[in-house]
Amino acid sequence: MSTSVAPPLRRPRSRVRPPSRSRVRLRRAALGRAALVLVALGYAAPLVYFVLGSFKRDEDVIDGLRGFLPVDLTFDNYIQLVTTTLNSESSGYLWRFFLTSFTVTGIVVGGGLVVNSMVAYALARLEWKGRDAVLMGVLALAIIPFEAIAIPLYYMLHDNPHKIIIQALPFIANSFSIYLFYSFFVGLPKAIDEAARIDGAGPWRIFVLIIVPMSKPVYATVAILTFLTTWGQYLWPLLVVPPDQNGAQPLPTALGYFTGVNPTQLLGQRLAFGVLMVAPIVVVYLFFQRWFIASVATSGLKG
């Protein structure tokens, strides 16, 4: 369909003639575009409200349609959040929440990229006894959602004192990541490692020096998907980190400070907290938007 909005070159000769097909089409395209803009405005409305609200006083946050207007803006929420509200032992420290989220996400993403690609390489490109059985087993495990094992895992780990470690450790090995790596490695030409093998290179050398450098796209995909799920994780920290252990609380459960303890206060500050919480993701997202979208699309192409 044409995206040009210029009028058609040939005008209809008589006024009573019905509008030409191309003209109907252009009108339709313009209508469709207007509809898209309208939908986008509605879709963006909560985002606008969210960001503007983080710069408003509490009484202005809930103030009808004025929530969309950039008036009476102030930085107070951000200043108070950092200096007062989340700056004591009882409330927890803002920087600690960030540190926890960054540590847990870093361990899960970094460790996951290493161990899952290792096993996927062995499954996809090496010959060994029992390989097919292991592959079937790993793929079968991908059917079990985390929610189905949350409770037994909670029972196993609930009295473990290392709250940061137990937030990360169960999520490093991931059968779906292994599957994504496996699909990519299987597609690489066989001749590459055959040649290296003749030169006397062992599996590890081939993996580190040849396969890994060739596989940047799949590493990016798995990194992005793992990052998104880990950064936003809520159920698991809610189960294993007691509410009073602020030092080990990640950002999503730390938000509970505003909804649980102070449901009707600190409205602007909770939005400011939210802005700070997504800022790192959104910045990365804006730079690597194409990669993000491609990664999520990949995650849907299984089955």
Place this chain on the structure above:
Amino acid sequence: MLSPASRSRTSRLREAPAVLSLIVPALAGLVSFVVVPFVLAAVWLSVHRVSLSNPDQPKKFMGLEYYRRLLDPSIAGSIAEKFYGALLNNLTFAVVVVIVQTACATALAVAVNRPGRFTTFFRGLFFLPVVFPMALVAVIWQLIFSPDSRGLLNAVFGAASGGHMAAQNWLQDPKLAMLSIIMLSMWQGVGFQMVIILAGLQGVPRELYEAAEIDRAGAWSQFRHVTLPGLRNTLIFVVMMTTVLALRLFDQVQILTPNNQDTRTVMSLNFEQRQSVGQAAAISVVFFVLTLAVTVVQRFALREEREIS
């Protein structure tokens, strides 16, 4: 393999330590944190009385008692009423989201499936909430749902209806609570589906559109006879994936309406029962069976299509 059996055998033996070092870390993780808890729930926890609030209590064998309490409403200590209510809530959520959100996502995907700055921008916008943690989405919408007439959603509806629509208590009204959860979930999730459908659209052969163009088929007729059939597999996948996601619904419900029967889901019931580990583990097992059922249906639906084509 082309290489002679003897050579491949010696090289295999030589490679054994390397293979082992490559596979052990991930497999150890999967066994300890997926297989063990899964088996533990199925064969031990769900048939024993295990309580975290009362850890010294002897761990008595209960047989299938916890499953009976979950499924049979006539038994003493039964939570079947809560469970079926939760299942119904999950089902409502799944039906509405699968139909409405998939339709919206398909429409959006078709609308932004053109090259150009304009459509790239919109693609980016619709996808943006997907990178937001659900906990944050819930906190934003909690304010949007504020119950008095100054709440944002009430103000928008009030203005749109010329002041005729009264302010609603979105999250507390039994008739509206689930609808509210659905609204914010669709706002967050539609971009995710859109991206998958967009990928599916790339698989529809261009020649079919050209042929339709020559046949002077209109936009709707092209969509109906070329796009939709071409998206069949993608849409089946999206529908099944959304159903599984609907089954897993938890974060937003827990944050916005905790312990509320109007929005309780199977996972929130599981969370509520966490101190009584035996009962909670029985819910986990039933939850897995439900997930498995959806996955099996998906596999069959996709396989049939492959055989036809």
